[in-house]
Amino acid sequence: PSMSANNFSRNSYHNHPNQTKGDFFARKQKIEQQRKSLPIAAVERRLVEEVRNNDTLIIVGETGSGKTTQIPQYLFKGGFCRDGGIIGITQPRRVAAITVAKRVSEECGVPLGQKVGYAIRFEDVTSGLTKIKYMTDGLLLREALLDPYLSKYSVIIVDEAHERTIHTDVLLGLLKNVQKARSKCISEAVNTDHNNSNNGHASDGRIDNQNNGILKPCQAKKYNPLKLIIMSASLDARVFSEYFGGARAVHVQGRQFPVDIFYTHKPETDCIDAALITIFQIHLEEGPGDILVFLTGQEEIESVERLIHERLRQLPECNRKLLTFPIYSSLPSEKQMKVFMPSPAGYRKVILATNIAETSVTIPGIKYVVDPGLVKARTYDPKMGVDSLIIVTTSKAQALQRSGRAGREGPGKCYRLYQESFFEKLTDSTLPEIKRCDLSNVVLQLKALGIDDVINFDFIEKPDRTAIVNSLWSLYLLGAVTEENKLSDVGYQMAKLPLDPVYSKALIVASQFGCLKEMLICVAMLSVESIFYAPREKLEESRNALKSFASPDGDHLTLVNVYRAADEFFQKNNMVNSKEKAEKSLRKWCKDNYINSRSLKHARDIHSQILRNVEQMGLRVTSCEDDMLLFCRCLAAAFFLKAAVKQPDGAYRVTLSGLIVQIHPSSVLFRAKPECIIFNELVHTNHSYVRNVSRIDYLWLVELAPHLYALQG
Ligand code: ADP
Ligand code: MG
Secondary structure, three states: OOOOOOOOOOOOOOOOOOOOHHHHHHHHHHHHHHHHHOHHHHHHHHHHHHHHHOOEEEEEEOOOOOHHHHHHHHHHHOOOOOOOOEEEEEEOOHHHHHHHHHHHHHHHOOOOOOOEEEEEOOEEEOOOOOOEEEEEHHHHHHHHHHOOOOOOEEEEEEOOHHHOOHHHHHHHHHHHHHHHHHOHHHHHHOOOOOOOOOOOEOOOOOEOOOOOOOOOHHHHOOOOOOEEEEEEOOOOOHHHHHHOOOOEEEEEOOOOOOEEEEOOOOOOOOHHHHHHHHHHHHHHHOOOOEEEEEOOOHHHHHHHHHHHHHHHHOOOHHHOOEEEEEEOOOOOHHHHHHHHOOOOOOOEEEEEEOOHHHHOOOOOOEEEEEEOOEEEEEEEEOOOOEEEEEEEEOOHHHHHHHHHHHHOOOOEEEEEOOOHHHHHHOOOOOOOHHHOOOOHHHHHHHHHOOOOOHHHOOOOOOOOHHHHHHHHHHHHHOOOEOOOOOEOHHHHHHHHOOOOHHHHHHHHHHHHHOOHHHHHHHHHHHOOOOOEOOOHHHHHHHHHHHHOOOOOOEHHHHHHHHHHHHHHHHHHHHHHOOHHHHHHHHHHHHHHOOEOHHHHHHHHHHHHHHHHHHHHOOOOOOOOOOOHHHHHHHHHHHOOOOEEEEOOOOOEEEOOOOOEEEEOOOOOOOOOOOOEEEEEEEEEOOOEEEEEEEEEOHHHHHHHOOOOOOOOO
């Protein structure tokens, strides 16, 4: 089958280290050709005009039509950076921010971090030269804390708005305010004190919040108007248009080839197994073309990857030409670009992706899609006050997006691993995240931005009142807001850290306890998915390996032990070897110890970032050395919101919600079953389990969180 439907030559992305000058020009020409062949290229001039004529514009276009990579370049060329402003593009997912920035810098023929750069939590690859900046929506929200007018941006593009992440929703409200304040006509019409030049910041750096976060227009006068572009892959632009006062919406015609949809005859019980069977069926029976498989997360992706390799070994040599490429958010960024490389001649690629590949990143070469119909989603139970990640079925809209990925370059096939009748029962679209998620982080951020009356904030869709009230209550218990519902000093410090409020609070408490060194490690390790490598078929071995790190006090100290052992091993090697060698032996060490080296690397990166953050904040970074009791007391003082007490039958009752839970089998305390525990995570499968558990004394709660705990079990 022809792959040339939109001039994609499949060998164009090789990055040969010993590239010759001729290669370089050939490659440059290829890229130019690809850019020109994108559906969006035909309307470049019209789009630039639309942006010039409309301060707010909604652009709707099929995934893969070139919105994310091309529009910022068109605007740059169209002169929207001329007055010194830059173009910011937000993405819900960091993988998209990174891979797209890399691609665009390549298209522009410049090194990443100069004209084109990206910034995500814990990583900033931009410079004074950066004009096109890709970033996560959450990061731009954080920038607004330091620069409420977002003054360095002349254009802000909110990409993938249809995803309706909680950060996108909050950002839309915020940008509406910023745009109003920066728009010239308003600033000229209103006449307030022109002498006040502190642009909305009180003298201590906080935002003056007398106006519930409404920025004073007069202070914005020195800024240029802000161009706002909302981009979406879903056809329904109405909600965005209405929210922005009837803003203009334009549709970009995409290119879509027919995709044959297949359903299973009966329901699948084991979706991993069903996916594997389907992958091999395609590989052995279908013509050339790469396969995209939608899985729910890192763990599932890693186990499918392993199982594919196992099955490949059982096939005759000639059938083994299948290569796997994972892509998920915590994959180290140097690995992420690999999915874009074309497969060597005769080989077929299988891309194992989370819903990142649904609309955020378009991978060339896909002809087959395998869709088990599941996605990991954040859910929140306002009655219980618990936030958890659970696997849920996709919406119809998601299923359609997924199958669409097979028809980008020619006719394709999509295998839905469920029955057709099941598809009919799916909801039309996904509920916006703000309706199903713990809001304490958002409420804290809004308050730090000067928006005190969160309940009356102009959200595109209002979150449930109970959810807001609950998050205010937990922020109050954490000491972040006062009884009058105002942000406290501690709350302001917490908002500045790029972490969940509970983790920020843990760092602040730990600096008072004198064990911040340990807590930094603990929080970094808690911030990554699955540190322990525990494949289903090697559960016994991995549990044994864990024993050498296990702490009788629980998972938190166990995580600290793992980190320290790894670090010690690395430092020893680093002294006698090159850094690359030391990193390589660390990966080997991880393998021997059943530690997930990708996750550990991520935790080490996060650690160095938050260490810098707390140092900037002036917190004392000291170690409690061998005083484990002190550290466990600190855990109780930090995580008291999630405590549970053992019941006569060995189950646990969560103190605040009354929910009955079990300790997860992966915990080092699974058998020990202490009387009282604190935990960080609640997972619902067939049971409710708590993960990342430590043993505490109930009396510590009474002593350290007296506002919540009284003297009785
Ligand atoms: P949209 O935002 O409209 O979904 P994009 O701008 O992301 O579209 O993608 C445009 C085209 O660029 C797609 O066909 C995609 O395959 C290609 N592309 C995007 N990123 C890369 C990359 N890193 N390497 C190669 N091709 C890429
Ligand atoms: Mg896009």
